[in-house]
Every structure is written in structure tokens, then in C-alpha cells.
Amino acid sequence: MQTIDLRGVSCPTNFVKAKLALELVDEGETVEFLLDDGEPVKNVPRSLKGEGHKLLGLKEAEGHYVLTIEKVGE
Amino acid sequence: MADKNKTTSLDLNNLKSGGFIKERGKDLFTVRLRVPGGRMSVERLKKIAEVADKYGKGFVHLSVRQSVELININFSDFDAVVAELGEGEQKVASCGARIRVPVACGGCEYNPNGLVDTQKSALEVDEKLFGTATGHHKFKVGFAGCPFDCPKSAINDVGFQGAIWPELNLDECISCGLCAKSCAEGAIVMGPDKKPVFSPDRCTYCGDCVKVCPTEAWKSVKKGYTVRIGGKWGRHPLVGTLFATFLPEEKVVEFIAEVLAWYKEKAEGLGRIRVGDIIIKEGADSLLAHLRINFPDHVVEKTIPPQVIETQIGK
Structure with missing residues (x-):
């Protein structure tokens, strides 16, 4: 599984980067995104859900969050 | 000559x-x-x-x-x-003691925060009430699609704010914690069993939990407008206070008409005075009682009069 580190990237650039990363993976594949606490973890999951992807889970790690997404096709 | x-x-x-x-x-x-x-x-x-x-x-x-x-x-x-x-509908806007052109945010069609169709509400109010003489002072109406409230609904004579009431179906919850993380009000926290615990009193009806929930375990079970009355800006600002919750979109025009009817009657003989100042003078209960006749399910039990903002302190 690919891990995309979006820590230190602010909104909405983190979402756009996540979107670009998801373009490169196949449908049904899962991707992990590392997100900062605060606005990023509040906004990015919701925006990716709005794009139609499947949110599989969210876990707190050391000082950040790990969001697991399954890519849903065009 | x-x-x-x-x-x-x-x-x-x-x-x-x-x-x-x-x-x-x-x-x-x-x-x-x-x-x-x-x-x-x-x-x-x-x-x-x-x-x-x-x-x-x-x-x-x-x-x-x-x-x-x-x-x-x-x-x-x-x-x-x-x-x-030309084009008939290119009408000029009003000034003076009338119901003004309603303002609204983009609403729910393309804004991800929008909960209700504020554009539709604004057009309906414009069509049915625009230009109505109040007999006393200007009367402004504004629509915000969600509690972010970009249009500053509470500084209108009648301000509407989109709202949804969330409900949780525990069976569908996967314990991801996104709802608790998303809730800006602390109305949702994760319990010891890793399931969300909801405190309704803290909820401001923004719907963020519903929007983020990956499994649709949180659902919107009620939708409408939170209504605040008596706001204005200008020389002596007032912030409007809560009079109704979850007012259905199709009752907006009727609701404004009832506020206007109460205002016209109570302001009789007082000249150029806004509805907020009349509420302060008459007490909020008088308007609550008037509105409760037609909107018993939506008018709040009690409220406070519009709040004065002291903008001259410190000079």
C-alpha cells in the first residue's frame, strides 16, 4: 500500500495533492495519507468522500493521523 | 421662463x-x-x-x-x-422603508458546506415580498446555507441559517472517529466502546458529522432553517436572537410575513424604528407568542431580545 505524506501541507493544497496521488493508482487500491491534526484531518477526508472515494478508516499516530482510502473509479 | x-x-x-x-x-x-x-x-x-x-x-x-x-x-x-x-425582470432595487432584496450565499448546489437551497429561498422571498412597505423602517432578510454563516444572517431583521439534525445508526458505525474529529463544537466524542457519544445541547446543526461519515451511519433526519430575528448594523448594532429552529424551507415567506405583521402592529405610531428595537421594547415573549400560533412546532420555548453591541466603548 502506498503512503502519501501530507504533513506540513496546508488546505487546500493537501487535498489537491491527495487527488493527484489517487489519479496514479488503480481502482480498488488502497492508499494511506498522513495528515496533520486540525484543519487537514477535518477537511481532507470529507473532500475525498465528496469525490466518491471510500473512507476505510482513520487512526491517530504520533502527532498526526493516518487516513486509509480506497480509490473508487471515475 | x-x-x-x-x-x-x-x-x-x-x-x-x-x-x-x-x-x-x-x-x-x-x-x-x-x-x-x-x-x-x-x-x-x-x-x-x-x-x-x-x-x-x-x-x-x-x-x-x-x-x-x-x-x-x-x-x-x-x-x-x-x-x-430591458428584459422585464431587470428591476431596480429598493431603498426606503420596504422589504429589501434578500441576500444569500451560494447555497447547497455547489458549496460543500451548504445544507439548504438558499438561492431558491432568496428568489422566493424576492418574488413574493420584495418592496413590501413596512410602514416604519427598512426590513432586511438574509440566508446562510450553514452555521458558518458567511452572509451574517443574525444582523438581518430576519436571518435564516441552514441546519440539519443528525442521528446515528450504531450498527453502521465502523468506529473510525472522523465524526468526533470533525465536530467543531465538541458535541461528539468517542466513548470507551469506540463508538460516538452525542451531546445534543452542544450541536449547532452544521452537519459536518453526516458529511464526513464514511458509512452513512450518521444521517440527516431533519432539515430547515435556524431563524434569528431583530438584527441590524449601522449606528447602533443589534445581533438578532433565536426564535425558531428547523423551519421548513417552504414556510419561509409565511414566517417573514408574520414577523412583519407583528412589527407593523407593535411599531404603530413610533415612526422610523427597526423590528429589533421593537422586540427590546415589547419583550421577546410577545413575538414568540405571535409566531407560535402558526409555527407551533418550530418556535423556540424561550429566547432573549436582540443583543446590543456597544461599538462606542473605548473612545
Whole structure:
């Protein structure tokens, strides 16, 4: 599984980067995104859900969050 | 004696609805065009640009309540301006003691935060109530699609704020914690069993939990407007206070009409006074009781009068 580190990237650039990363993976594949606490973890999951992807889970790690997404096709 | 050839011919009906506003200097007026909810077609925008270019001074002003104002229009050109703007619905906006053009955010069609169709509400109020004389003072209505409240609904005479009521189906919850993380009010926290615990008292009805929930375990079970009444800005600002919750979108016009009826009656003989000051004078219970007759399911049990904002302290 690919891990995309979006820590230190602010909104909405983190979402756009996540979107670009998801373009490169196949449908049904899962991707992990590392997100900062605060606005990023509040906004990015919701925006990716709005794009139609499947949110599989969210876990707190050391000082950040790990969001697991399954890519849903065009 | 006046030269008859030099007198100006004008259709005074164009002036009656207001929206022609005297500028500094001789003969010049601002023509305020109404744009309910701030949305207009590109075609209309082009037409306005054309007319502004021909009769104005090369710029327009976007008013703080979303109208387009043509600047430096000579009063002798009024009829031509109105005729060239054409298209029946290109009506000028009002000023004076009337119900003004409603303002609104973009609403729920394309804004991810929007919970209700504020654009539809603004158009409906514009169509049914715009220009209604209040007999006392101006009367402003605003629509915000969610509790972010970009349009500052509570500083309108009647301000509407989109709201949803969330409900959790525990069976569908995967314990991801996104709802608790998303809730800005602390109304949702994760319990020891890794399931969300909801505190309704803290909820401001923003719907963030519903929007983020990956499995639709959180669902919206009620939708409508949170209504605050009695706000205004200007020299002596007031912030409107809560009078109704989850008012259905289709009851907005009727609700405003009832507030107006109470205002007209209670302000009788008091001259130029806004509804917020009347609520302070009469007490909030009087308006609550009046509104409860037609909206028993939506009017709150108790509230407080509009709140004074002291903007002169510190001088």
C-alpha cells in the first residue's frame, strides 16, 4: 500500500495533492495519507468522500493521523 | 421662463420602487439593480455592462447586499437606462422603508458546506415580498446555507441559517472517529466502546458529522432553517436572537410575513424604528407568542431580545 505524506501541507493544497496521488493508482487500491491534526484531518477526508472515494478508516499516530482510502473509479 | 424644449420627460413609475439614489453633484444618480441572492446569468451581466458603459462612468459598484450599482447616471437618462436594461425582470432595487432584496450565499448546489437551497429561498422571498412597505423602517432578510454563516444572517431583521439534525445508526458505525474529529463544537466524542457519544445541547446543526461519515451511519433526519430575528448594523448594532429552529424551507415567506405583521402592529405610531428595537421594547415573549400560533412546532420555548453591541466603548 502506498503512503502519501501530507504533513506540513496546508488546505487546500493537501487535498489537491491527495487527488493527484489517487489519479496514479488503480481502482480498488488502497492508499494511506498522513495528515496533520486540525484543519487537514477535518477537511481532507470529507473532500475525498465528496469525490466518491471510500473512507476505510482513520487512526491517530504520533502527532498526526493516518487516513486509509480506497480509490473508487471515475 | 423655462424653455419647454429643455425640460426632461420621465416615467415617474420607475422611481416609485426606489433604487434611484441621489449622488453628490448635480443631476447624477446611482441606479441600484437587484440581484437576489447575488446570482445572475452571464447574459444579464453582459447587458448590465453594456448599459453601464454607455450611460455610466466606466465602472459599477457591487453593493454590500449583492446589488449591482450603476454610478453617475444622469437623471435625464433614467428612461433610456431602464428601457435598455430591458428584459422585464431587470428591476431596480429598493431603498426606503420596504422589504429589501434578500441576500444569500451560494447555497447547497455547489458549496460543500451548504445544507439548504438558499438561492431558491432568496428568489422566493424576492418574488413574493420584495418592496413590501413596512410602514416604519427598512426590513432586511438574509440566508446562510450553514452555521458558518458567511452572509451574517443574525444582523438581518430576519436571518435564516441552514441546519440539519443528525442521528446515528450504531450498527453502521465502523468506529473510525472522523465524526468526533470533525465536530467543531465538541458535541461528539468517542466513548470507551469506540463508538460516538452525542451531546445534543452542544450541536449547532452544521452537519459536518453526516458529511464526513464514511458509512452513512450518521444521517440527516431533519432539515430547515435556524431563524434569528431583530438584527441590524449601522449606528447602533443589534445581533438578532433565536426564535425558531428547523423551519421548513417552504414556510419561509409565511414566517417573514408574520414577523412583519407583528412589527407593523407593535411599531404603530413610533415612526422610523427597526423590528429589533421593537422586540427590546415589547419583550421577546410577545413575538414568540405571535409566531407560535402558526409555527407551533418550530418556535423556540424561550429566547432573549436582540443583543446590543456597544461599538462606542473605548473612545
